[in-house]
Amino acid sequence: MPEILDPQSPRLPRPALPGLDGVSPQIRQAILASGQSARLEGGQVLFRQDDPARRCYLVRRGRLKLVKLHEQGKEAVFRYIGPGEITAAVAVFKEKAYPLTAVAIGDTEVAGWDRGTIMALLRQHPDLALHLLQVVVERLDEVQTRYLELSAEQVQQRLARALLRIMKHSGRRTAEGILIDFPLSRQELADYTGTTLFTVSRTLSAWEKNGWVASGRERITITDPHALVKFSETGETD
Amino acid sequence: MPEILDPQSPRLPRPALPGLDGVSPQIRQAILASGQSARLEGGQVLFRQDDPARRCYLVRRGRLKLVKLHEQGKEAVFRYIGPGEITAAVAVFKEKAYPLTAVAIGDTEVAGWDRGTIMALLRQHPDLALHLLQVVVERLDEVQTRYLELSAEQVQQRLARALLRIMKHSGRRTAEGILIDFPLSRQELADYTGTTLFTVSRTLSAWEKNGWVASGRERITITDPHALVKFSETGETD
């Protein structure tokens, strides 16, 4: 799996919150040290939905895709998470299964803690529990927002929102515009927006003509974010 | 607003979790006593999305509808909550707005706590914080599940799931079958499933012919839950 990005180009500034922010640096170090790390290669599954949730993870390098699979082969992508972000907070509770499946995108390294360790950490550091609650609330909010969009907006508008959301989270400024940080196929975008790869392809082609985006194989650059924002808010082509 | 239900008929047994379960009865009493109560009549708004989140609430009597409104008039219904259930956990954090709007269905009574009080309670009772985290995780799970269904399934299947979900939460056994506890119009069901009142009406008419449901004005009884479950899982009419 190739690195598609120029490491020189700067990441976009993004609002801090994920991971272990909210505790002091030395405590963070101690926590990180207590985790067990694991390496994954592209496509490998870290945890699977409906399996009993035993461990909670933090991404150290690379990227995870969090999806939910449906019986008849479809899947919904919920998030792409990168270094510093945590997932599988459910592991805090016994008797619950993972709600999502986590798949590595390219080579990825994670740190993991089992339930006992997490509980101990949460009891030792009350700030951590509050921070975790905040992270979960944040995600609930995002899913609810996307649910509303899915039920109220047409495909193209949702696709615009998806690109902007992924761009904010994983964008990297380049000469052309803002490049999405990792390989992202039409099919993946379709799974993210609840449509088909064909509709995504057609739409990107049209936007390429408008000069809003520039795209290639598993590679997308937003060249006119402003136009895309306007469209994502109104759904109108004017 | 009339009471549509016979108070004699038993509520379905439901898995406990919501509200203040998870703390001892006497503490629960103390907490309840510290809340400020308010009365609402049908249609009245308790809190509005995007308003700053100041208070967190527990339903004592009646019912709240939690929805998210979209610019162009559409709305998505996320939950109907009844006595004992809490909402607006976001109020725990400063600098965040309510993600949803809460509207009373019929006369309703709630208890509310402001941010300061909640924070104090959470610090006094660590169990409460963990329980709150559990409630939020539970809801995140449900929304993600519904998101997947919305993106992968057709209207009728989603409608079957919606009826069953609401039935489990707010069903009451009667001679005919299981009656939904509160006035529920075609439009509301449409907002719950992400469709239109027309499609809901047509579908319910068809199911009424099958003997799966019996329905009237803002009133729905599931007469053959088993058939509906089967359909909700396969989407097939066999």
Added chain:
DNA sequence: CGACGCATTGACAGGGCTCAATTTAAGTGG
């Protein structure tokens, strides 16, 4: 260079939305 996987484009059809016209039922006032 050949092969495999991703992307593009066209043709087609159907699920479900839109809109309009009625019908039904509940609530209200005399």
Added chain:
DNA sequence: CCACTTAAATTGAGCCCTGTCAATGCGTCG
């Protein structure tokens, strides 16, 4: 208790967005 009002529900007709399927093009890698 009945006529009147109002809101919910039903039903039909038409069409459009978008999913489905098939054929082809293209970029990457072994």
